[in-house]
Amino acid sequence: MKRHFGPPPHSLATSGRMNARGIPVFYGATTPDIAIAEIRPAVGTYVVVAKFIPLKPLRILEMSALDTLGQVSGSLFDSAMEEKLSTASFLRKLSRKLTLPVAGNADNEYLITQAAAEYLSVAVACELDGLSFKSTQQAAEKNEKSSSLNIVLFSKSSSVQDADLNGNRYAVKLFEYDYDENGSHSWPEPVINKIQHISKELSVKRKSEKQLNEYALQLDAGELIFTESKA
Numbered sequence: 001m002k003r004h005f006g007p008p009p010h011s012l013a014t015s016g017r018m019n020a021r022g023i024p025v026f027y028g029a030t031t032p033d034i035a036i037a038e039i040r041p042a043v044g045t046y047v048v049v050a051k052f053i054p055l056k057p058l059r060i061l062e063m064s065a066l067d068t069l070g071q072v073s074g075s076l077f078d079s080a081m082e083e084k085l086s087t088a089s090f091l092r093k094l095s096r097k098l099t100l101p102v103a104g105n106a107d108n109e110y111l112i113t114q115a116a117a118e119y120l121s122v123a124v125a126c127e128l129d130g131l132s133f134k135s136t137q138q139a140a141e142k143n144e145k146s147s148s149l150n151i152v153l154f155s156k157s158s159s160v161q162d163a164d165l166n167g168n169r170y171a172v173k174l175f176e177y178d179y180d181e182n183g184s185h186s187w188p189e190p191v192i193n194k195i196q197h198i199s200k201e202l203s204v205k206r207k208s209e210k211q212l213n214e215y216a217l218q219l220d221a222g223e224l225i226f227t228e229s230k231a
Contacts, residue, residue, distance in 0.1 A: 005163075006163045007024035007026045007160075015110060015114075017136075017152075018152045023118070025130075026151075026157075026158035026160075026216075028152075028153070029149065029150050030148050032049045034149070035049055036229065038135060041229040045228070045229050046174070046227070047227055048224060049224070050220075051219075051224070051225075052160070053218045054217060055216060058216065059127060060151065061131050062132045064134050067092060067096065098133040121155070129216070130152050132150060133150050135149075159217070160218070162219075
């Protein structure tokens with residue numbers, strides 16, 4: 001179950017706002033409401049929201065903070081001043097670009113943010129694990145007042161503990177059913193039960209293959225939220 005909530009494998013990673021096709025990253029949010037809004041579920045469909053716990057300190061760059069970059073001080077006759085002004089202007093535009101809804105071909109619309117994210121993910125000077133930014137699914141006025149953010153963790157910092165293992169198995173039942181003279185009836189009542197426990201020997205072996213501190217996140221299976229999407 002855990003591997004289905006983390007980043008997809010390389011072969012299934014589609015193009016996104018902060019990643020090119022084939023490059024898996026972790027997309028999350030600081031609140032369930034933002035997480036649900038970002039996937040744009042159809043009204044009446046059911047959504048599962050998962051809570052993740054960081055297993056180590058993560059260095060996140062809040063892109064929305066770039067909106068308030070002040071004017072760069074210095075002389076306009078200084079040759080280095082032009083570069084500073086250009087950099088500040090680019091960062092402000094990049095921050096705004098992250099919160100613009102996409103129209104048309106998403107692959108083309110995302111090229112700028114994809115390139116910027118890829119650079120930041122490998123830039124040694126930055127040493128970043130990911131980025132945070134305002135939701136594109138909220139009105140600008142609401143974004144200004146809200147502290148809720150989207151979170152993107154780069155591939156190097158998005159591994160989920162036990163997501164690469166198959167030892168834990170779960171039985172998931174989303175609905176209860178009943179029958180009477182009028183036919184069958186169903187109602188949402190999700191239940192998740194572990195049906196197979198990983199053996200102690202296998203657990204020790206797997207932990208030795210990958211140290212705990214190599215993982216960035218842990219899924220809190222006890223905090224899964226099952227909800228109906230509404231208008």
